[in-house]
Amino acid sequence: MHIISSRLVGELVHPNTARCIQCTIHRNFSTTKTLSELRKLSTVKIVDNSLIGKKASESGKKVKILQVYTRNQVARVGDKVLLSIQKERKKAYIVGCVQKPKAMQPRFDSNNAVLIDETGAPIGTRIRVPLPSHLRGVSGDFTKILSIATKFV
Amino acid sequence: MATVGRTCCHFAKRLQLNSTSPQSIIKRWSNTVPQRLVERQRESSLSSAHIKKEDVDKSVKVPKDFTAMYPEFLPNRFEGWITDNLRDALERKDMLNRRRQIHLPEFYVGSLIAVSAADHFAPNKTNRFVGICIDRFGQGLNHCFILRNVIDGQGVEIKYFLYNPTIQKIEVLKLEKRADEHLRYLRDAPQEYSTVSFDLKATLLPRGQPVPVNNIKITLNPKPWLEKWERQELNGAEFTVNLSAKQQKKFDVSQIQPRIDKFDLMKKHRTSVSKRERESISREMYKSNTMED
Numbered sequence: 001m002h003i004i005s006s007r008l009v010g011e012l013v014h015p016n017t018a019r020c021i022q023c024t025i026h027r028n029f030s031t032t033k034t035l036s037e038l039r040k041l042s043t044v045k046i047v048d049n050s051l052i053g054k055k056a057s058e059s060g061k062k063v064k065i066l067q068v069y070t071r072n073q074v075a076r077v078g079d080k081v082l083l084s085i086q087k088e089r090k091k092a093y094i095v096g097c098v099q100k101p102k103a104m105q106p107r108f109d110s111n112n113a114v115l116i117d118e119t120g121a122p123i124g125t126r127i128r129v130p131l132p133s134h135l136r137g138v139s140g141d142f143t144k145i146l147s148i149a150t151k152f153v
Numbered sequence: 154m155a156t157v158g159r160t161c162c163h164f165a166k167r168l169q170l171n172s173t174s175p176q177s178i179i180k181r182w183s184n185t186v187p188q189r190l191v192e193r194q195r196e197s198s199l200s201s202a203h204i205k206k207e208d209v210d211k212s213v214k215v216p217k218d219f220t221a222m223y224p225e226f227l228p229n230r231f232e233g234w235i236t237d238n239l240r241d242a243l244e245r246k247d248m249l250n251r252r253r254q255i256h257l258p259e260f261y262v263g264s265l266i267a268v269s270a271a272d273h274f275a276p277n278k279t280n281r282f283v284g285i286c287i288d289r290f291g292q293g294l295n296h297c298f299i300l301r302n303v304i305d306g307q308g309v310e311i312k313y314f315l316y317n318p319t320i321q322k323i324e325v326l327k328l329e330k331r332a333d334e335h336l337r338y339l340r341d342a343p344q345e346y347s348t349v350s351f352d353l354k355a356t357l358l359p360r361g362q363p364v365p366v367n368n369i370k371i372t373l374n375p376k377p378w379l380e381k382w383e384r385q386e387l388n389g390a391e392f393t394v395n396l397s398a399k400q401q402k403k404f405d406v407s408q409i410q411p412r413i414d415k416f417d418l419m420k421k422h423r424t425s426v427s428k429r430e431r432e433s434i435s436r437e438m439y440k441s442n443t444m445e446d
Contacts, residue, residue, distance in 0.1 A: 033380070096307075103297070104270060104317070109308030109340065129307040136274035152275070153282060153309050 036098040038075035040065055044083065044113040047095065048124030048148070053115060056085050063113075077101070078138035083113065090115050090123075093145060095131050106132050106153050114145055122148060210436070219435045222259040224289065225296035225315060226438050227431065230424045244293035245434070249441055251316050257323055262286050263331035263367060265349055266300060268311075271319040279321060282311055283351050287336040301339060303348040308340070326355045330366045332388035341378045342371045342390075376400060384412070 043062045046053030056063050067082035068075045075081050075094045083090050096112035115123045121144050130151040194200055220227055228241040260266055264286050272280035284300030291297045296315045339347045375395040383392050393401050414420060
């Protein structure tokens, strides 16, 4: 049970609509868990050994999603996204999600992505983290990404 | 009466048509059950006086912690769900059928487990995953458990349905209990506490020995956390070490609000299984030979 303090939210409930109006102002305040969906402007972690990915992780600047190439605008494992990385625009594939997957499929602690160039081939030569096994069954051209992977779970 | 008939609802109109006097209305629509109906119910074979109590077979001695070993046998008493005894009984039958095909061992939250399941895309067509069990939930055929491991510095979790037919083998590498009901706080703890080697060999407990309880205290990472762990009354987690002075102030026991739902007696009644029901179910399941491995 969550008890909302009166200091945070001035008037709790509007008399007519029975909806918390002040809560809309405090956007960081919520009583439910986060969905951790990958949408526009959410951050990802680059897991291949490409130079630009290394630079981004060393500088500590966030790698953000600019566009998700799916119909519902939410990226999951195997979806293509556009990233802003080191003041450049690069395309990438999502290879691991925090968001709750189906049963028997792995849930990762971070949102992982692998950078690709314009032809669809990966920029790096190695992926250091395990990839989900069901990525081998996802439709799309993943053969080059799967070939540079080290482990599957 | 005419004004009432025009303005009132359908129910009042119906009364008005069929009734002749106000006394007959009271008789017809009273809340009391007439005496003749009560008598008929008493004499019928469906009444509770005629139902025979089932004979308890006292020769079968069920171990005391049987329902703790196999919590999925208990019926579903999740709040907001309709209780369905027939469905629960049918699911119990299905669970026993599955247990005749495969050995599903007893394990607890905190034990180290290896699961090998059919994987269509793997070269060997099987996928083996090793990890620490951090949560068990669900009743009947929907019973799930979550395994967690850290592989190459990457935390990975997989949820399995225990009665999934694609599971080929479940091994218990280390049988152990923890002081908490769940270990979901390992997501916010250092990685060393949830790393399990894939080459770990199983260590067996001697027969008849109780399952050891691991009373380890884990210091969590600094905030932000995924859940509000401090409100969950956890025994195996240390919260206050990695916090600033301002954050530590909030952790005074007097300032944490008590959980109110703990004192909700009706909720407890709705969500708990009665002792009699639990005993009858455990006796029924223990009788089948598949339980005695």
